Amino acid sequence: MSETNPRDALVVGGGVAGLTAATYLARAGLDTLVVNDGEPIVRRNAHLENVPGFPAGVNSRLFTDLLSEQADRNGADRLTGRVTELDVLGDDDPLFRATVETDDGEDTVEASRVVAASWSDASYLEDTGVDLRAAGSKTYVDVDDLGRTAVPGIYAAGRLTEIYHQAVVAAGDAAETAITLVHDSGTAFYNDWVAPAGYFTDRGREVPPACEEIDADERESRERESREVMREFFAEPHDEPQRTHPSLVDDELGRLDE
Numbered sequence: 001m002s003e004t005n006p007r008d009a010l011v012v013g014g015g016v017a018g019l020t021a022a023t024y025l026a027r028a029g030l031d032t033l034v035v036n037d038g039e040p041i042v043r044r045n046a047h048l049e050n051v052p053g054f055p056a057g058v059n060s061r062l063f064t065d066l067l068s069e070q071a072d073r074n075g076a077d078r079l080t081g082r083v084t085e086l087d088v089l090g091d092d093d094p095l096f097r098a099t100v101e102t103d104d105g106e107d108t109v110e111a112s113r114v115v116a117a118s119w120s121d122a123s124y125l126e127d128t129g130v131d132l133r134a135a136g137s138k139t140y141v142d143v144d145d146l147g148r149t150a151v152p153g154i155y156a157a158g159r160l161t162e163i164y165h166q167a168v169v170a171a172g173d174a175a176e177t178a179i180t181l182v183h184d185s186g187t188a189f190y191n192d193w194v195a196p197a198g199y200f201t202d203r204g205r206e207v208p209p210a211c212e213e214i215d216a217d218e219r220e221s222r223e224r225e226s227r228e229v230m231r232e233f234f235a236e237p238h239d240e241p242q243r244t245h246p247s248l249v250d251d252e253l254g255r256l257d258e
């Protein structure tokens with residue numbers, strides 16, 4: 001497969017940061033593709049206890065499944081593959097071409113903007129002009145306060161930018177980076193809010209861009225659906241084995257047979 005139409009946004013990496021960025025980008029109406037190879041690092045966690053919304057914690061494999069489902073439901077596409085190269089094609093009008101290695105061979109993806117959320121690989125950024133910083137065995141990407149790299153159109157988010165090594169920090173960082181990208185793209189955007197009917201309009205205001213007003217029926221229908229979806233996800237214990245550090249077991253994903 002070779003994609004011909006440039007995507008609005010390519011997200012490299014489908015961990016906490018990449019999937020959160022994808023949800024925000026897709027909800028803002030951007031045609032978004034997430035390319036992920038390998039496993040989000042949080043899947044090595046034994047029980048995730050500090051992510052908001054899960055008072056007794058949550059299985060970390062289940063947590064990333066939930067993030068994938070959320071990105072999907074909000075309209076992002078996902079592709080399994082490794083980005084090995086990123087070519088900068090445009091200057092004033094940013095355009096990028098990513099080379100992606102998949103199980104079926106080599107693929108290319110073009111996009112107007114790229115979010116690098118690929119902890120711990122920045123090698124495909126080496127020839128782009130992005131500032132990379134080596135620290136020990138790791139390489140980090142330098143960004144401004146809002147996730148922009150030195151190259152217009154390339155953004156970075158999550159642990160790859162050397163933020164604190166915590167899931168919710170990666171998620172928040174990615175949300176901020178995604179909103180920055182949305183603003184930079186010229187897409188009309190106020191806030192990504194779902195408000196009750198009348199919240200804006202009963203005060204004589206238009207519903208601002210990227211906001212939505214929903215009435216009581218719609219709210220009940222969405223709540224019903226959310227309960228059904230969560231019931232299904234939590235109906236059984238997660239069936240994938242615990243992970244550990246890949247160097248400790250003879251398995252590149254670090255799966256522990258229990």
Ligand SMILES: Cc1cc2nc3c(=O)[nH]c(=O)nc-3n(C[C@H](O)[C@H](O)[C@H](O)COP(=O)(O)OP(=O)(O)OC[C@H]3O[C@@H](n4cnc5c(N)ncnc54)[C@H](O)[C@@H]3O)c2cc1C
Nearest residue numbers: 013015016017037038039040041042083158159165166167
């Ligand atoms: C054992 C362990 C326990 C932890 N426990 C907690 C905890 O209890 N609470 C907490 O808040 N945090 C915890 N963390 C930290 C937390 O998991 C991370 O800080 C956070 O998940 C980082 O998210 P990320 O999206 O930046 O990176 P990642 O989740 O690593 O996502 C990057 C993704 O990009 C993929 N990728 C890399 N290169 C490429 C490429 N070239 N092309 C395509 N895909 C690529 C990777 O395979 C991966 O799927 C734990 C971490 C570990 C290791």
